[in-house]
Amino acid sequence: MTLQELYQEIGGDYEQALRVLRMDKLLDKHIRKFTKNGVVEAMLDAGASMDPTAMFETSHALKGVSSNLGLTGIADAATVITEDFRPGSERKLSDAEIQAKLREVGELYRTTSEAIRRYEEA
Amino acid sequence: MIQPDQIQRPKLILVVDDQEMNRDILGVILGDDYELIYAENGEEALAQMRTHAERLSLVLLDLVMPVMSGFEVMEAARNDPQLRHIPVIVLTAEKSAELEALQMGAADFITKPLDVTEVVLARVGRIIELSEGRQLISAAEYDRLTLLYTRSFFFEYASRLFHFYPETRRDAVVVNIEQFHSINALSGREFGDKVLRLIGDELRSFLSETDGIASRFEADRFDVYCAQQPDYHVLLNRLQESVNRLLPGVSIHLRMGVMPWREGVEPVALFDRAQAACSMLRGDYQNPLMIYDEKMYEKELLNQRLLNDLRPAVDERQFRVFYQPKYDIRCDPPRLSSAEALIRWNHPELGMISPGSFIPLFEGNGLIGVVDAFVWEEAARQIAAWRDKYGFLLPVSVNLSRSDVFDPTLTDRLVKLIETNGLDFKSFKLEVTESAYTDNARELLEVIHNLRERGFEIEMDDFGSGYSSLNMLSDMPIDVLKMDMKFIRNIETSETDRRLVSLILDIAAYLDVSVVAEGVETEGQLAFLREGRCDLVQGYYFSRPLPPEEFEKLIEREIAIERSKTT
Numbered sequence: 001m002t003l004q005e006l007y008q009e010i011g012g013d014y015e016q017a018l019r020v021l022r023m024d025k026l027l028d029k030h031i032r033k034f035t036k037n038g039v040v041e042a043m044l045d046a047g048a049s050m051d052p053t054a055m056f057e058t059s060h061a062l063k064g065v066s067s068n069l070g071l072t073g074i075a076d077a078a079t080v081i082t083e084d085f086r087p088g089s090e091r092k093l094s095d096a097e098i099q100a101k102l103r104e105v106g107e108l109y110r111t112t113s114e115a116i117r118r119y120e121e122a
Numbered sequence: 123m124i125q126p127d128q129i130q131r132p133k134l135i136l137v138v139d140d141q142e143m144n145r146d147i148l149g150v151i152l153g154d155d156y157e158l159i160y161a162e163n164g165e166e167a168l169a170q171m172r173t174h175a176e177r178l179s180l181v182l183l184d185l186v187m188p189v190m191s192g193f194e195v196m197e198a199a200r201n202d203p204q205l206r207h208i209p210v211i212v213l214t215a216e217k218s219a220e221l222e223a224l225q226m227g228a229a230d231f232i233t234k235p236l237d238v239t240e241v242v243l244a245r246v247g248r249i250i251e252l253s254e255g256r257q258l259i260s261a262a263e264y265d266r267l268t269l270l271y272t273r274s275f276f277f278e279y280a281s282r283l284f285h286f287y288p289e290t291r292r293d294a295v296v297v298n299i300e301q302f303h304s305i306n307a308l309s310g311r312e313f314g315d316k317v318l319r320l321i322g323d324e325l326r327s328f329l330s331e332t333d334g335i336a337s338r339f340e341a342d343r344f345d346v347y348c349a350q351q352p353d354y355h356v357l358l359n360r361l362q363e364s365v366n367r368l369l370p371g372v373s374i375h376l377r378m379g380v381m382p383w384r385e386g387v388e389p390v391a392l393f394d395r396a397q398a399a400c401s402m403l404r405g406d407y408q409n410p411l412m413i414y415d416e417k418m419y420e421k422e423l424l425n426q427r428l429l430n431d432l433r434p435a436v437d438e439r440q441f442r443v444f445y446q447p448k449y450d451i452r453c454d455p456p457r458l459s460s461a462e463a464l465i466r467w468n469h470p471e472l473g474m475i476s477p478g479s480f481i482p483l484f485e486g487n488g489l490i491g492v493v494d495a496f497v498w499e500e501a502a503r504q505i506a507a508w509r510d511k512y513g514f515l516l517p518v519s520v521n522l523s524r525s526d527v528f529d530p531t532l533t534d535r536l537v538k539l540i541e542t543n544g545l546d547f548k549s550f551k552l553e554v555t556e557s558a559y560t561d562n563a564r565e566l567l568e569v570i571h572n573l574r575e576r577g578f579e580i581e582m583d584d585f586g587s588g589y590s591s592l593n594m595l596s597d598m599p600i601d602v603l604k605m606d607m608k609f610i611r612n613i614e615t616s617e618t619d620r621r622l623v624s625l626i627l628d629i630a631a632y633l634d635v636s637v638v639a640e641g642v643e644t645e646g647q648l649a650f651l652r653e654g655r656c657d658l659v660q661g662y663y664f665s666r667p668l669p670p671e672e673f674e675k676l677i678e679r680e681i682a683i684e685r686s687k688t689t
Contacts, residue, residue: 016235016237020236020237021143021146021147021150022147022150022151022239026150029146030143033143056186061140064144064234064235065141067234067235068141068143068144068147068234069143086216086218
């Protein structure tokens with residue numbers, strides 16, 4: 001499986017990822033790291049306690065990483081959560097809506113991780 | 123020529139981001155053009171900034187990070203004098219953070235994701251350039267040693283103060299260290315720098331209490347432009363006491379010149395006068411402070427006017443040469459023997475100006491040669507005219523100033539004068555002042571030798587006025603010694619002066635040189651000199667300096683006496 005095939009499978013924006021990371025080599029390095037760097041798990045853990053600071057910091061980190069990698073579905077959900085928990089601004093979503101977003105991220109992350117694993121094994 | 127980029131190390135940038143991916147991305151974008159170091163959080167970033175404070179050209183700073191945020195890093199850097207000069211570009215994905223970052227002192231921001239390489243490179247390059255420019259300006263603004271303004275910035279700011287706040291009366295103060303080069307030579311440059319730093323500290327402390335600015339103008343000169351002080355001794359004493367405390371046993375003397383505010387006078391002109399006042403104190407350890415006053419101002423204006431008027435005065439023949447006779451007192455009655463040519467300036471507006479007003483001025487400005495050349499030409503022409511009229515050569519002596527002595531064309535110019543006017547070398551005598559010997563003995567001796575070889579006679583002028591040494595008399599091949607008039611003035615009242623005059627006359631007799639006594643005004647003085655076997659006498663007793671037409675009466679009287687003797 002090539003990188004482009006991987007991106008097709010996970011519905012990511014390969015062109016965007018390559019624009020940011022400049023070269024396949026770097027994209028390859030960081031897409032492999034995505035399943036190991038713990039950013040998604042950290043946000044899902046924060047979702048359990050709904051601690052606003054942890055929610056903001058972890059969703060912010062995930063938003064940056066997934067945007068760079070062109071993982072648009074995860075990036076969009078992380079952006080919504082980040083903005084909802086941005087310090088100084090009033091929350092617009094209910095906890096239930098946030099939990100739904102977290103589930104959405106969890107699902108996207110599961111399919112993305114499986115595809116990455118197959119990419120690594122190929 | 124070596125280009126600046128050949129002697130510069132690559133510029134160092136600190137990349138601060140908790141995401142390895144962002145650090146990698148910036149590494150790829152900037153790695154070819156810059157040397158990069160990295161930090162993963164704010165704490166690491168501050169540590170890196172402190173380690174590389176001198177070299178860091180830029181910090182690229184993420185805002186949201188664990189341990190310490192980018193905002194906290196900026197806050198800490200802003201409060202740290204060692205770090206506050208390092209420019210920061212904030213990396214942010216949030217529009218809302220941009221304003222806050224700029225308000226915190228960020229130089230610029232780059233939005234994430236970092237997908238346009240050219241934007242990143244352009245912003246990084248521009249901010250580094252701006253920051254370096256600002257640092258260069260800052261380095262040029264302050265003197266590194268004293269942290270006072272440098273000369274050019276000081277005068278720019280003084281001029282602004284003068285124009286923006288014309289109602290405030292500010293004085294110009296110049297402070298100098300007496301013999302600073304000797305302090306450096308004796309105690310070392312490091313100690314000298316310490317003295318300068320101390321004065322800088324004290325001036326800054328003074329200006330924290332008083333409205334004003336200060337500069338290290340150059341070397342050991344400090345300029346202060348401050349609100350009028352009731353007594354400048356207070357500031358001078360404050361500075362003097364601070365250097366006195368530095369090292370017991372090392373004597374450091376400060377001097378201060380002050381030019382008080384004057385309506386409409388720009389700071390540059392004020393400081394010229396403060397400096398003039400300060401210079402007048404050079405070597406005067408009793409009076410370390412001088413306030414430039416009206417009298418000095420008028421003198422300065424007059425001096426400037428005389429300097430401006432010199433060349434037109436020569437062209438328009440405002441100068442005249444007067445002649446004061448020298449009488450041979452070995453004969454009875456004394457005989458007119460020769461004369462000294464003396465310059466007089468009849469200014470069309472100022473009237474007759476005393477030579478004492480313009481000769482020292484022209485000597486100081488190197489213009490005396492113009493006056494001397496005029497006198498030489500006039501005197502040579504006059505000797506020739508009297509020869510033609512009376513049939514004999516009446517010797518006339520002219521003055522050689524110090525600057526003439528060191529003119530390499532001197533001998534040729536004088537020889538040409540003699541030849542053009544058909545004179546005898548012995549009829550055109552040259553008076554060299556004693557102090558020229560102490561200035562540069564070896565060169566002077568060489569010039570005197572050359573002139574004597576050509577046939578000129580040399581008179582040593584003002585003997586005894588300075589630090590005469592007997593050594594000089596044995597070295598210098600002179601024909602006539604002119605005793606300074608201050609000895610003669612008191613010989614009727616001072617036993618010491620009488621003895622000194624006798625001693626000089628004895629030495630001259632022993633060395634076989636003639637002696638001329640200047641400034642003889644009384645019968646008693648003449649009698650004493652005659653008794654002491656002085657050869658020639660010049661002074662008001664016989665005649666004041668006269669214009670040529672009046673001097674001719676003396677010549678004619680002399681001729682008449684001679685004729686009466688023969689008939």
